[in-house]
Amino acid sequence: MHIDHWLLTIPPIAVSLLAGGFVGVESLGIPLPGEVVLVAAAVLSSRHELDVSPHGVALAAVVGAVVGDSIGYGIGRRYGERLFAVLGRRFPDHVDDDVLAYARHVFGRYGMVAVFFGRFVALLRIFAGPLSGSLHMHYPRFLVANVCGAIAWAGGTTYLVYYLGTAAESWLKGFSFVGLAVALALGVAISTVLRHRLQRNVEAYAARRRAGEVA
Template sequence: MEHWLTTIPPIAVYLLVAVLVGIESLGIPIPGETILVFAAILSSRHELAVSPHAVAIAGILGAVIGDSIGYYVGHRWGTRLFAWLERRFPKHVNDDLIAYAEHEFVRWGIYAVFFGRFIAILRIFAGPLSGSLHMPYPKFLAANVAGAVCWAGGTTYLVYYLGTVAENYLKGFSYVGLAVAVLFGLLGSTLLRRKVERQVEAFAAQRKGTDPAS
């Protein structure tokens, strides 16, 4: 494993981060955040020559460009896009989730674009929903860039720092150190995702006029 990791060209890591984060931002439910965290972990292993700064930049560019393309697609095709996502990814996208996301974006506007970047099940809708709701693009872009910088940059440097500390204090257990970094890096987003999932269920029950506890 150690030998295999040292053979990964840093440019391949950066491109993978940018492409996969960009695809997720288009509205396709793939684990872009997991790829970003993994790349940040690699950057904490100094023998691999992967730069945390380049990882952060790749994540920011992927998020901004992907969201902007998603905005255009949502603005152009809107309802048809969401119907296609429901058919293609039924385990990740459904009518209740789309309705909840639309409700939040209408309610909070550009703030939903910014804070939605930190929540996996809302992150994929930021661009397409903003476009379909005809949010002014300059406002969307400002919130999109700010969210991408805080999310991609913050995630990268947090995981990098945790990975470096873990490696320094657990030199004889390097993979334990990596596991610690992964757990800390994903814990916050996991808790947020579960909270939003409960909110989606409550919102769906309210729409249908039923008790969410039933």
């Protein structure tokens, strides 16, 4: 089956729900590729014959981010260290003492600013809700930063990819396959660069902790 025919069989609402679901679960503290799924959904919305609404994708992602973060906040506030212990056992490649110490440092020092801008960084996006809850950040303050960050990140990502995809469709043949592959590759590349940079920050902070320079 040609890729165009296969894409036409996907229910438009399923694309939006999938994007919102992945973003929401990621925001709970589960390391899922929410950003990659969001980019893929936005690319599909740029194919007008698929009838996938970019507004639906953006709205689903924003709602998923806000709800997921809020649930994560509640879980983190109630269970705190037990939650992070479970995540560490289930996802040892993503959650360890050094990562948690650095994330606590960022959210404890920068508060609402960290919640807002953390939405744009995979590691901080995962921990924003649970850590803010465990640090007992005032919930209305967290909610404001959470909603604003979700709108800026999910909405901005969706519409940026949508408009780029729409422009590219006019000159890039076979965009359904090539464009999706390029968008996914670009999303993975950007996430990889940010992850490596963040990992260096985590390692530097861990070294300072071991040297007794920070608590």
